[in-house]
Amino acid sequence: xxxxxxxxxxxxxxxxxxxxxxxxxxxxxxxxxxxxxxxxxxxxxxxxxxxxxxxxxxxxxxxxxxxxxxxxxxxxxxxxxxxxxxxxxxxxxxxxxxxxxxxxxxxxxxxxxxxxxxxxxxxxxxxxxxxxxxxxxxxxxxxxxxxxxxxxxxxxxxxxxxxxxxxxxxxxxxxxxx
Amino acid sequence: xxxxxxxxxxxxxxxxxxxxxxxxxxxxxxxxxxxxxxxxxxxxxxxxxxxxxxxxxxxxxxxxxxxxxxxxxxxxxxxxxxxxxxxxxxxxxxxxxxxxxxxxxxxxxxxxxxxxxxxxxxxxxxxxxxxxxxxxxxxxxxxxxxxxxxxxxxxxxxxxxxxxxxxxxxxxxxxxxxxxxxxxxxxxxxxxxxxxxxxxxxxxxxxxxxxxxxxxxxxxxxxxxxxxxxxx
Numbered sequence: 001x002x003x004x005x006x007x008x009x010x011x012x013x014x015x016x017x018x019x020x021x022x023x024x025x026x027x028x029x030x031x032x033x034x035x036x037x038x039x040x041x042x043x044x045x046x047x048x049x050x051x052x053x054x055x056x057x058x059x060x061x062x063x064x065x066x067x068x069x070x071x072x073x074x075x076x077x078x079x080x081x082x083x084x085x086x087x088x089x090x091x092x093x094x095x096x097x098x099x100x101x102x103x104x105x106x107x108x109x110x111x112x113x114x115x116x117x118x119x120x121x122x123x124x125x126x127x128x129x130x131x132x133x134x135x136x137x138x139x140x141x142x143x144x145x146x147x148x149x150x151x152x153x154x155x156x157x158x159x160x161x162x163x164x165x166x167x168x169x170x171x172x173x174x175x176x177x178x
Numbered sequence: 179x180x181x182x183x184x185x186x187x188x189x190x191x192x193x194x195x196x197x198x199x200x201x202x203x204x205x206x207x208x209x210x211x212x213x214x215x216x217x218x219x220x221x222x223x224x225x226x227x228x229x230x231x232x233x234x235x236x237x238x239x240x241x242x243x244x245x246x247x248x249x250x251x252x253x254x255x256x257x258x259x260x261x262x263x264x265x266x267x268x269x270x271x272x273x274x275x276x277x278x279x280x281x282x283x284x285x286x287x288x289x290x291x292x293x294x295x296x297x298x299x300x301x302x303x304x305x306x307x308x309x310x311x312x313x314x315x316x317x318x319x320x321x322x323x324x325x326x327x328x329x330x331x332x333x334x335x336x337x338x339x340x341x342x343x344x345x346x347x348x349x350x351x352x353x354x355x356x357x358x359x360x361x362x363x364x365x366x367x368x369x370x371x372x373x374x375x376x377x378x379x380x381x382x383x384x385x386x387x388x389x390x391x392x393x394x395x396x397x398x399x400x401x402x403x404x405x406x407x408x409x410x
Binding site for chain 2: 094095096099120121123124126127160161162163164165166168169170171172173174175176
């Protein structure tokens with residue numbers, strides 16, 4: 001009883017999201033004992049998996065035995081709330097997921113789906129990882145990346161600004177600057 | 179004598195036809211070069227609102243496009259026409275939500291409502307190339323029909339394949355003098371080192387009036403592009 005109260009006090013959720021895609025390789029990788037153990041060791045108490053169109057179903061766990069509490073769902077109309085209440089986000093490399101997470105200032109591990117035919121997504125993930133805004137991993141290296149990650153080394157992503165483009169478009173069309 | 183006359187007449191006819199064809203081709207080429215020259219040159223100062231075609235796409239495309247629209251003075255860019263692929267329902271839905279928020283901000287007073295349309299795709303993923311020829315022709319015909327109806331003065335696009343038929347038709351409208359559409363292409367934030375296929379086509383064929391990129395490496399690789407930093 002005491003233990004559950006302790007854990008309810010500090011709920012640290014690792015949220016996994018694949019967006020609208022099917023990314024069984026990632027869900028499988030997260031559902032392994034080693035990844036769950038390293039997440040637990042790093043202080044996470046809950047693992048929530050948004051599995052999208054995938055067919056691999058992870059195992060739920062109530063975490064009564066002191067291990068990670070695991071739950072999953074397929075889709076939701078907006079994962080904003082899940083992102084907001086997460087302490088760590090593990091996401092596919094879709095730009096929407098990436099920027100939504102970075103805007104909320106959450107630590108992010110981006111996992112590139114190597115089964116995709118035209119993998120331009122890795123360009124963005126690698127560039128942002130080079131700039132230290134997130135960590136980049138492949139499903140096979142997810143365990144090592146989690147084990148080695150130091151959240152303090154992450155640099156917050158400076159918010160984007162669309163007004164330079166708007167200015168150029170307005171000038172081109174002969175509209176006055178606002 | 180009669181045979182001689184008809185021979186002369188035939189020669190005259192074929193000479194006239196050749197002359198007409200040559201003149202037409204020359205005029206078209208001159209017009210073509212004129213359009214290429216004026217593409218990318220800014221327009222004169224104006225306060226009139228201009229009709230705008232906005233091309234949406236699955237994945238991050240629509241989110242990025244709506245992000246751009248949120249900083250544009252929508253009073254200047256109206257009426258607005260949103261186009262998405264026939265198989266993409268979420269994009270038009272997101273656009274409707276955006277337009278509704280604009281109506282709410284304006285206190286319910288809006289001069290012109292936005293319109294939402296769907297366009298047939300040239301080719302689905304994995305479709306055979308033989309049937310693709312037919313579907314591409316159908317898609318082009320449909321795109322021409324829509325463009326004829328809309329005749330936008332501005333086209334905003336950021337990458338989905340659906341924008342290519344529309345931009346090609348817009349270019350022909352320029353050449354034929356049907357409508358001068360200024361085409362603005364913003365390459366997706368996900369393109370860091372290479373342009374997408376749509377971006378590359380519009381860049382190489384010089385069909386976009388202005389092509390914007392969000393990462394510096396693309397500016398050095400494609401000097402005629404404008405580097406504008408990250409939009410998201």
